[in-house]
Amino acid sequence: MSSLLKPIESISTQYEEEMIKLSDRIWEIPETRFKEFESVKLQTTYLKEAGFEIEMGIGGIQTAFVAKYGSKGPIIGILGEFDALPGLSQKAGSEVREPLIDGGNGHGCGHNLLGTAGIGAVRLLKDLIDKGEIEGRIHYFGCPAEEGGSGKTFMVREGVFNNVDVALTWHPNSFTSVFNYSSLANYQVYFEFEGIASHAANSPHLGRSALDAVELMNVGVNYLREHVSSSARMHYAVTNTGGLSPNVVQANAEVLYLIRANTIPEVDGIYKRIVKIAEGAAMMTGTKVKVKFDKACSNYIPNDTINKIIYDKLQLVGLPAYNDEEIDYAKKMAKTITPSEFSSAIEEIKTIYEESRVDNLKDTDYPFYPEVVPYQKSTHTMAGSTDVADVSWVVPTSQFFATCFVLGTPLHTWQLVSQGKTGLAHKGMLYASKVLALTAIELLQNPDLIDQAKNELREQTKGGYVNPIPEEVVPNRYG
């Protein structure tokens, strides 16, 4: 048995240009939650031509699909994302904030790279299956709406991953490491208030203000903050203020809440208290409240068995080398990263491996983290969420970060969009596709490791899994 690094390297070179083109095209047509129609078309057209069998609309979601290859052996699922973010339109390669379209969408989380590296990985694996080097079934899952839509949680609810033996994915970042920690569970819920419109000066006594109810609800929740665990997070956005006229008592108003905590039962407890606060606000203002559940996701369960394999492959492939032009550009971009953004990335690296040798690094000398962050099993929980988490409850799942951006580049910023089509990003993406492929190969060559990963998951999920999105909730395109 061999790692097949050499054949992987040479097949990867063959497909490099196609992968870069695909990722750049997805970057150029940034589409948001559950509306990723063109991005799906680009991917499925490519995969179909490459000989994969495509199933569209899986899990009842129009922009979810699976591309399959191989007829026997374990099923390795590679999870791909391709959705963008609103308001982050930005010219590629520019060192200043320069929207291409004012208020337009942008690939602020690098998902153009994320999905494409997954496609690169299944392409590499298909060639090895064809050559008889490996045996297995390779499924690329096109997973929409990671941003604000929890696409994968809906897909898990519909049983999409039921036959998958192992799931692998990655995320572009400003350093390279195994994703060894957990993430917060969350619920996202709309609270819609209905009151009575009226002339605000002439007949205010006849009006019942829905906007007052939203404000009182937010005050109530802000008082609740002291009485939840310190890792819990409650964020809100007023999605309807009831109009722009102060002279009309606002008859309709709506607020969207995102509630996060360590586990779903904890989120659920906080959510129930927030519903009571909303009902209280409605009572105080003489309005009515409707609670509309939008989406949810669980906490992530890292898998130590697969994480160790990934760490080995991250080192085996070796971090990309950059040319002078790329380093010059990276140095310029590094100047746009604030010292607090830079230290926040360093802190994140330290949560992955506490003794990381990061203290002597300065942001502009060499604007990349110089090594793969060493791996250790972690009990840490990151203060964010991912819908990969629900897959990790039903299938042994592992993921990693690969450097695609200068050290300290925060996710969801114009700086990240700007870097998404550059050599740095392309090199990180191609690196990630090789790591995904080599990890899959190791698992297919050693099915005992798959059993070990499954046993590990069984131990961690003894309490059972309940999908956090109620049966009647359907994916919402308009958030």
Ligand SMILES: [Zn+2]
């Ligand atoms: Zn992301």
